[in-house]
Amino acid sequence: xxxxxxxxxxxxxxxxxxxxxxxxxxxxxxxxxxxxxxxxxxxxxxxxxxxxxxxxxxxxxxxxxxxxxxxxxxxxxxxxxxxxxxxxxxxxxxxxxxxxxxxxxxxxxxxxxxxxxxxxxxxxxxxxxxxxxxxxxxxxxxxxxxxxxxxxxxxxxxxxxxxxxxxxxxxxxxxxxxxxxxxxxxxxxxxxxxxxxxxxxxxxxxxxxxxxxxxxxxxxxxxxxxxxxxxx
Numbered sequence: 001x002x003x004x005x006x007x008x009x010x011x012x013x014x015x016x017x018x019x020x021x022x023x024x025x026x027x028x029x030x031x032x033x034x035x036x037x038x039x040x041x042x043x044x045x046x047x048x049x050x051x052x053x054x055x056x057x058x059x060x061x062x063x064x065x066x067x068x069x070x071x072x073x074x075x076x077x078x079x080x081x082x083x084x085x086x087x088x089x090x091x092x093x094x095x096x097x098x099x100x101x102x103x104x105x106x107x108x109x110x111x112x113x114x115x116x117x118x119x120x121x122x123x124x125x126x127x128x129x130x131x132x133x134x135x136x137x138x139x140x141x142x143x144x145x146x147x148x149x150x151x152x153x154x155x156x157x158x159x160x161x162x163x164x165x166x167x168x169x170x171x172x173x174x175x176x177x178x179x180x181x182x183x184x185x186x187x188x189x190x191x192x193x194x195x196x197x198x199x200x201x202x203x204x205x206x207x208x209x210x211x212x213x214x215x216x217x218x219x220x221x222x223x224x225x226x227x228x229x230x231x232x
Contacts, residue, residue: 048229053087053095056223063227064089072098079122080206095224099123100198100209102216110216115139121155123200123207127176132156141217144187152183166197168211168225175199175210182215192218 051066064087072082084103087095096104099122105112117137126133137151158165158179165177180196199211208226215221 051229052227054223054225054227055089055095056225057221062089062091064093064095067094080124082122083206097209097224099207100200100212102214102222105216108216108220110220111142112216113140113142123178126155126178127157127200127207129157146187149185154181155179166213168199168223171199171211171225172201175201176207186218194218194221 053064053066055062055064067086067088069083069085072084074081082099085097087097089107091107093107094104095102096106098120101120102112103115115137116139117135119135120137121129121133121135132154133156134152134154137153139149139151140147141149156179158177160175160177162177164179176199178198178200180198182194182196184192184194186192194215196215197211197213198209200207201210202208209224211223211225213221213223
């Protein structure tokens, strides 16, 4: 079985509501972290063979390892094909990112089993727009078997000198910032309004998210930072 097929099988099992199984990718992650608990994973020695994503939530911090990335189908002629990434933790958690935006979160206390956003703007279109862009995301959430939830999202480029931008160390210079205002339905029928942030750097023909703050639920906001490869 190829690594990509193995990952596809893992995702299919997760979406069916079964226990996360130790796939080949997870076994690599487990060996990389030397079975370290989540609280100490951020201090585990990085392996130069792998790419890492730093996840911070409140006082908790851990690293995830890139299982694989793939190019998706073009969403519009003349655009750059989206990139989908699968990131694994040593505790069998999985984050799926599409061009840096959360698409799935599995194995966590809050799970996004799936999400679809056919009108999601790519970074080039968003950064070139003179006005905010509005779009929707439909997702399935656990626990509670909440399906077909619709998030209303407004995205805009912001001045990098804005005082509203989160203070984040170690990001470097020349980043472009995007702010997203999100309206999400809660289980009690209320609307939860929150703000997300993305710091982007130009790499070749595409924009790459170097840091972001994205929320799964009111008490589940994640700071995600891509880490440079460790020296070999």
